[in-house]
Amino acid sequence: MGVEGIGARVARKEDKRFLTGKGRYTDDMVVPGMKYAAFVRSPHAHARIRGIDSSAAEGMPGVIGVLNGKQMLDDGIGNLICGWMIHSKDGSPMKMGAWRPIAHDTVRYVGDAVAVVVADSVGEARDAAEAVVVDYEELPAVTDAVMALEPARPQLHPEAAGNLIYDWALGTGEAETDAAIAAAAHVTEMTIVNNRLAPNAMEPRAALGVYDAADDHYTCYTTSQNPHVARLVMSAFYNVAPENKLRVIAPDVGGGFGSKIFIYPEEIVCLWASKRTGVPVKWTSDRTEAFLTDAHGRDHHSTVKMAFDADNRITALKVDTIANFGAYMSLFSSAVPTYLYATLLSGQYDIPAIHANVRAVYTNTAPVDAYRGAGRPEATFLLERTMETAARELGISPAELRRKNFIRSFPHQTPVIMNYDAGDYEASLEAAMREADWAGFGARKAEAERRGKKRGIGMSCYIEACGIAPSAAVGSLGAGVGLWESAEVRVNAVGTIEVLTGSHSHGQGHETTFAQLVADRFGVPIDSVSIVHGDTDKVQMGMGTYGSRSGAVGMSAIVKALDKVEAKAKKIAAHLMEADEGDIVIENGEAKVAGTDKTVPWFQVALAAYTAHNLPAGMEPGLKEGAFYDPSNFTFPAGCYICEVEVDPETGKTGIVQFVAADDFGNIINPMIVEGQVHGGIAQGIGQALLEGVHYDPQTGQLLTASYMDYAMPRAHDLPSFKVSHQNTPCPNNPLGIKGCGEAGAIGSPPALINAITDAIGNNDLTMPATPQKVWAAVNAAQ
Amino acid sequence: MYATNYHRASSVADALRLKGASDEAKYVSGGMTLIPTMKQRLAAPSDLVDLRHIAEMKGITVSGGRVRIGAGTTHAEVAQSAEIKAACPALAHLASLIGDPQVRHMGTIGGSIANNDPAADYPSAMLALAATIVTDRREIAADDFFTGLFETALQDDEIVVAVTFAPPERAGYSKFPNPASRYAMTGVFVAKGPGGVRVGVTGAGANGVFRHAAMEAALTGNFSAQALSGVTTDPSELLSDIHGSAEYRANLVNVMARRAVAAA
Amino acid sequence: MTKVSMTVNGRQVSGDVEDRTLLVHFIRDRLGLTGTHVGCDTSQCGACVVHMDGKAIKSCSTLAVQAAGSSITTIEGLAKDGELHPVQAAFKANHGLQCGFCTPGMVMAAVDMINRHGGNLDEATVRENLEGNICRCTGYHNIVKAILAAAAEMSAGRQAAE
Incomplete structure (x- = not known):
């Protein structure tokens, strides 16, 4: 390990700009002619929109336009989607109700967008938003998922009878699990509630949409953890623009914790409104808007039975969970209480039978989706509260009960998909x-x-599962995307290096750790390595940062690209030193012939690649390689x-x-x-x-x-x-x-x-x- | 925030004149409550008359057996004041618990008591210290000043200029902050002064700050935490919200009172 | 519209603003000093902390017109001659920041805290004095460490100078 290489406690390269006020967040972006959006939001949890009168608002000072959901529909902007298909036990696909970026017939939670005002200043936009008169027919509402499943409760979406999105099961058969529980020496039973959380990244969400009519091209600055996914989804599903006409930039992002994975109505609206009004449109959430509209996390209600034999070994686990999805299915919502939750119910323990049943439910609340941990905190809380309770009931120490049940040999196949x-x-x-x-x-x-x-x-x-996971595997489980990562390593002619990564840093320090990885490989100073991310026009492609995947997946892609760069650099160095390629070692900023004192500085290898005056026969000039890495398993x-x-x-x-x-x-x-x-x-x-x-x-x-x-x-x-x-x-x-x-x-x-x-x-x-x-x-x- | 017009007053007389020029004007001092309320569009004064630059409303003096704190004195100034620490350390302690350091640099004692937020700290001390609220036109006993939630005896244009009180023989303040807002979920100020024992309770009352008669009676003969052991607090007159039921607040009133006495 | 003038980071500035303009928006939008952030509506998160006449305040709860005539220091005014202020340097050395959004307010609050307490800071005092600053990334662990390190260094520097 060098002082800047793998394993070193290197102070962060990105810190200086944050510490001196030079970070560049979405709300810091200013473009000529920029105007401001304010949303008219539903004050009701559930209501039919009978009419919207924006005439007074349109005449107010500074107002450029008041836009509504009907116009958005007319312009062909698509529904927001959930990108992971879950099938119920009976084989039927999940019941996804329509989510419009701006509601035009029904609002389903307090904060649902109803109209948007574009004006010269934030103050004027908000003044006018207050003047938009919406005629609502109030409907009864339900906020609790357990209640929403009961008969005769308010119905949110015609597609989902009884508010049930899916009724899904995983693991050992229910009868087999029940039999094991019936035969147990002791059964610990609990009801476990996992409370609903608001993610609260300190930077509120923001978006700046810029439509360039001359080129028919859109640029979106947004607070995103995965700008390429945002571009893909906005293009393929929301019909904002084809991908080649849409650039998404996620500059410095002030924390995400999952909440900035998803594509929300506001960034779509800013892009669309920019074309509609002919001006760049910026929206910045305030904190109350964030509480109302950022995707919340958790909100599970579960019952659990954990069965033990006379020797205090777990013989079976049965879990029944009701997951509150809020009013609409957010981008990854369906995966959270299924493949990110039930698959982890074995914990660190050798459990022969596990049966999990999960029902996903609509309620008149903000959408719920991944928040730091996403499913795994819910599984861990359920298991570890139950283990603790069991230890108390069984009269043995909590450590002893856990030790007795630990998995001790690997690989270990659990009854719920995972292979540790x-x-x-x-x-x-x-x-x-x-x-x-x-x-x-x-x-x-x-x-x-x-x-x-x-x-x-x-x-x-x-235990948790990260680095999600082989694309083919997640595809077979319903994922709408592959979960690989991409990287490009560009060695410049003077030997400095740029790494373009599809991972996105919003506090994780990629500009430092990724540079350490490169510095470690070639023995160059980390200051000569720059990490480029967060811009679809610069970076080839990427799946972004969530699920603790930047290291395990993002850096693995960089390693693959580095392997290719190194291989080519060795060929060039071998040619320059008239040595065998297999004898070349690259370290400490130079290429050397092992066992001799022959060396070529790293920058000369790079220079040779670009002057191309003296390359091995048939070699293409340049020293730049890309790679995609698809994990072979979760971590x-x-x-x-x-x-x-x-x-x-x-x-x-x-x-x-x-x-x-x-x-x-x-x-x-x-x-x-x-x-x-x-x-x-x-x-x-x-x-x-x-x-x-x-x-x-x-x-x-x-x-x-x-x-x-x-x-x-x-x-x-x-x-x-x-x-x-x-x-x-x-x-x-x-x-x-x-x-x-x-x-x-x-x-x-x-x-x-x-x-x-x-x-x-x-x-x-x-x-x-x-x-x-x-x-x-x-x-x-x-x- | 709705549009408003700002005026900076140079004296109390100037402030009265500026206020009189508009029906919908409000005074602003540190603005630590009013500005956030205006941002939320929950207040919409047409005009703001800034009292922060009025010299005659500033400063702390102790003379003739009275402590006088100018209404424009910030929480930080009260918390750090050597005079207050000598005359009534419990009040300095109370000031050090208000909001956060940045809020304490701006917020003022006059602003706090004139606003009479049911979860504000100062009103409990004013009641317990039998303080006098000095305005531009009269003196009001604290007992008569705080009249309900966000309501006081002040006339619309009346300005709090200072508060005065006799230094207590003993006093203590104990606060249990709301876990979210950090305002007082319950704060109890106890004081044994020239006029006897007085107990002011903030954060808990459904009608705002109040004096706790049963505790005052119990402490009069025996100013000790033990004296409060048999005293109960009636939950039916207390606030109930997602952070604390009336029953829980009643318990907090008892606990905070015992701790305030112990600290006195 | 009112014309306001004040000193910001040692420079005299002025501009016409609506009276409802918050100081933070004057600093960000009119002066282009975007290091000062807005993270909440209720003056609790502290992302907007600046110094007014030498004291830390929340620029989201102060009108620009209220600040007229005062001297303001923002995060951009802290480093001198390209050298990080000891508090900024300590935040870097101790990994006291992650996403960086709360950082300017944290640093300004920390400088004010050290000004008020000098070398007499302990962990409990630092934590109490961060009441008005919320960080969602660091769990405060390294922020507290950084402030204690900076306070010790600044106090040692003062002693050496005496």
Whole structure:
């Protein structure tokens, strides 16, 4: 490992621009003649639109146009789509209701777009948006997914009878699973609710649509995690423009956490409105709009039965989950509670029979889709709460119960599709318990008791699946796209290098880690390596960044391209030094003939490729190679998290005394950046467990948590400093041995925290978020 | 935000004149509540009269057995004031808990009490300290000043110029912040002063800040946390929302009161 | 429209604005200093923190007209002669930022915090003083580390100078 190569804690190349205010986010973009959009949004959770009168708004100062959904329909703009087909148990395809970018007949959640105003300033656009008069016929609404399945509830879409999108099952047959449960020595049964979250990237979504009539060409600046996918979908499904006439640029993006994967109505509207009005149109969400319209996460209601034999080994697991999809099916929504959730229900455990049933349901709420972890936090929370509860019921220690059931040989085929390739769950469990001084907890609890505080400790052993996954496999499961990644490595004539990647950085530090990878390969300084991403006109193609895939998939594509560059460079170097190609080694910025003192500096190899004065016979000039990498399997990061809390029984307030993370991410390029990912993930997991929750009024469907006044975000003083370590087993299925680290923190932490609080208070009946009020009530109920 | 017209007042008299020129004008001091409310389009004053540059409304003095805090004094200034720390450290502590450091640099004591947000911190202290609210035209006892949610005894154009109070023998403030907004879900200010023991409760009351008579009675003979052990708080007059039921707030009132006494 | 004048990062600036224009929009849209961000509507996230007359404030909750006549420092005004301010350098060294969106406000709040507390900062004080700044990426772990490191370095620098 060099000081800048693989494994080095290199400070980030991109930091200077962010630290000096020179980051360039979508809302920072200014183009000549730019105007501003404001949306008219439904104040009702469910209503029929009888009419829209925009005449007053059209006459207001600064107004350029007031556009509606009927016009959009007339212009042939297509429905928003969900890109992953799920079939129900009975073989029928999922029931997808129409989602119009701007509603023209029915609104189905508070915040649904009804019209858009384009004006000279944001203030004037909003003034006019208020003046658009919409005549609504209010309809009854339903916000809870369990209730939405009941008879005689409001119906959202004619396509989905009973609001049921699909009724899907995975794993061992239900009868076989039931039989195993019936034969068990002990069955732990629970109802598990996974609370709905708002993603809250600090940069609100924004879009700037620029239509150039002369070239009939569109440019879209947008807050996207995957600009090429945005272009593909906007072109192929929404009919905004053919791909060659549409450039999508995702510049600096201020956090995503999944919420900026999806293609939302607003960017489509900005592009379309730009053509309609003849001016560039920018829209920037405010925070309340973000709460109303960003795709939310989680919102599962599950029942679980976990069966044990007399030796405390798990013999069967049966899960029934109802997933709230909100009012429309967002881009990847259908995959989240199915192939990203039920496939992980084996956890770290050897479970012979698993049956999972999932029903997806429409409600009058914002669409729900992937949010950091996407399905895997739900699976982990369900399993690890159940394991903890089982340990308490069985009277054995939580660590012992987990150890007894760990998978210990690999590869391991679970009953729910996944084939785990490598791992050492015992290692992370032991490391975490050592770091947390688990053995000394009793003394700490006694000391806290003397101060009138209730201390508890809890663990969570998680597994997740990243680097999703062979394209053919996901295609067979219903994915509408391939999930490979592409890279191009361009060596310039002077030896500097540009890497064009389809991965997208919105905080992950790709400009540094990807450069480290290249620097490591050729021994050149990372300052001579630039990473280009986020622009469909610059980068060939890409699937973007989500599901912790940039390392395992994105960097693997770079490795493939580097292999090709290296092979060609060796040929050139061998030719220049009149040596055998097989004897050439490239390191420390030069090509050398092994076992001799013959060298050629790296830049001369590059120069030779471009002058082309003296190349091997028949070789094309240039030193630039591209590659696509399609993973051969998912990767399986895993680990053990331990949380220790102190509860103030008088107020119910939980203080986190310590939080320990012991992760297996496979090989690591930059430990500093990986640790940062873990810290952030844990904070979001703690947020889910302790603070955050989206609340809709069940009668009116109004969003009650529409600002930071009511949605509790984790602040610095809600959190401790984290103790993070790694016990890595390299991933055998990609060239770098990387598993991925972006979501683990959010996946592993919530059950550790709830297990700790329920341990502290002696009451297992506690839902997330464990607010002071709920904990106080649970403390009192336990007494 | 709706359009508005801004005026900067140089004196109290100037502010009254500017306010009088428009029916729909509002005073703004630090603006930490009003500006966000206007941004949300929940307030639409035609005119804003800025009080932040009025010298006569600034400053802290202690003399003749009274503490006087100019209405334009920021929370940060109160929190850091050596005079306040000496005369009533609980009030400095309270000020240090309002909002966040940036809000404390702008927000003022006058703005806070004139707004009388039911979750604001200062009103509880004003009640417990038996403070006098000094306006451009009269002096109002705190007991008469806070009249309901966001409502005070102030006339439409009346300006809070200062607050005064006698330094208490003992005082304490304990706050349980709302997990989201960090405003007081319950804050209790207890003070033992020349006029006896007084307990002000904010964040919890359905009608805003209130005095807790039962606690005052219990503490009068025995100013200790133990004295409060038998005192109950009636939930029927407390706020209930997604963050805390009235029953939970009633518990918080009791707990915060005990802690405030212990800290006093 | 009102003509406002103020000093921003040491330069006298002025412009005609609607009275409802927030200071943050004056800074971003009129002066083109887009380092100051807007992350919420309720003055809680702190992405908009700037210094007004030497004190950290939220520029999303202050009108440009309110700031007239004052001296404003934004994130763009912190580095001198191409050298990062010690707080900026500490954020980089300690990986105190990821997506960078909250970073300008964090840094401005941190500088103000160190100004107020000098070398007397401990982890709990730093965390309390970050009440008005929300970060969704870092879990605050490395931000806290960076601020403590910067405070120690700045305090050592002051002592060396004395």
